[in-house]
Amino acid sequence: MQTDSITYLSLCGMLGYGFPEAGLTAGLKANPAFIGIDAGSTDPGPYYLGSGRNFVHPAQVRRDLELALTAARTHRIPLIIGTAGGAGARPHVDDFLTILREISQRHRLHYRLAVIYADFDAETVVAAWQAGRLTPCGSAPDITESDIRQCRHRVGQMGTEPLIQALNDGADVIIAGRCCDTAIFAALPIHRGYDPALALHSAKIAECGTLCAVPGGANDALLVTLERDAFTVCPVNPGKRCLPQTVAAHSLYEQPDPSRFVEPEGVVLLDDTRFEAVDERTVRVRGTRLSTPNHISIKIEGSKPVGHRSLTLAGACDPRVIASLDRIEAEVREKVAAMMQNSPGAGDVSLIVRRYGLDAVTGASPPAGQALPAEVGVLFEAIAPTRELADTAVSLARSTALHQGFPGRKTTAGNFAFPFSPSDFSGGEVYEFALYHLLTPAAGQTFFHPELSQV
């Protein structure tokens, strides 16, 4: 089934970030066998997986998806999208499908659609945990049954197998929930008989769009061509170039170990990988190998709600206020605790004060003797069991801080400059990653079943 080579187009690093249309148009001239797009990530934190909301706005998704879908259908090539809706759980996928169907209706598109959900119910994960079939990934903390059940959504990262099954079932468009980034781009080549190690390595590079090229930036199209014993990468945009060192450097990106990365298909080994320039903007990669695992394991993700957040932001430019911020904060904490002590749940309110311009990003004290900045932005944040409590805590912190006295104070009319009225904002529910574990299925257990339909 394998032809001499296969070319595919990775449109961008993230669906919805607005890839240049010229990239799509030019990329299609290379006659790609399919278009793949990564539509999600855990990078933006636990909120999206926990709440079911998308982190890319529907209008942005619509713009990118409309261009990609109409192009794929015009050229009669598969469109494969993974981690739909940003986090890839059922609500994300369903919201994405709503946009997909609306575009399809408007353009009168007809095709075979495969939807592959990635959700895991609590019982399945708890059973695995009780049977010792759930182990933490990386530095993930120990987990309890309660943690597992508290996660609003639990998803597993699917590999190439369910996508290959969908292709076997004749799918023209595949919308997958949580998906290994590599599976999006490796499934069809593996399905067509290309070397899985090369397919997976090329996919790892492709999923970030043109991050492997210079000038930098992921949000642009990359053309990948798989050959029998190598693959090439080349940016579609003539103003960008892939260089051996930039493609090699990409292998370090987001991975703890540059010489290998783990996928459901096995461990991809880069010890013998070589990167060479084909021309001034194309790189050929060869030598990547795959070590197949003894057993299948699925990376499970889940985040649990831990409270509600409210916040207020204000600036200071008076040197004595800035020099006294620690003291002001200490007084604010004391007063907020005292005033709220009779409120139910007040013991579970945590107040966090971040001083932008001082140490909000680093958390480190500036070196002793260093001059203080001319301005500091102070972000008061409360996380509490209810929105009401969080709002109250922030309101108390804000009014106290504004009027708080301290030795040497001259600005007795107010310590802070608030940019807005109202000054306080409710930040919604706060989530925390709880599940980031490898699940080994029990004998006979299968997951990720493509659902086929005709659009």
Place this chain on the structure above:
Amino acid sequence: MTIYDLANVVRSKNAGPFLLTIDLLFASSDDLDRVLQSPAFTPAIIAQRYGVAPDQVSVHVWPSACAIKVTLPRSVSSGAPGDRDVYGSQQHLPLATLEITEDKQVGLHDSV
């Protein structure tokens, strides 16, 4: 001269929600070697700068890319209460501000 001065690229990012990974890319293997041979560049010193235990710091060298990768646990997971940097992209300074000394005498005396 610090690592920040010497390296072309100094980037920190999450590797999953619980780990921070910092890539140092150099223009030449000479620059790479200067850092690797510096007595200031040790897991123990890096650990102390990030407030973790030395055995939690992993250092990988990739000569073909003139690169060093340092990975260590985040103090809180991405986006958890108290997190200062959801993407982990501004956490490079404790490593990057390490002074790279060429004093080989210092290196010898420091050996334990």
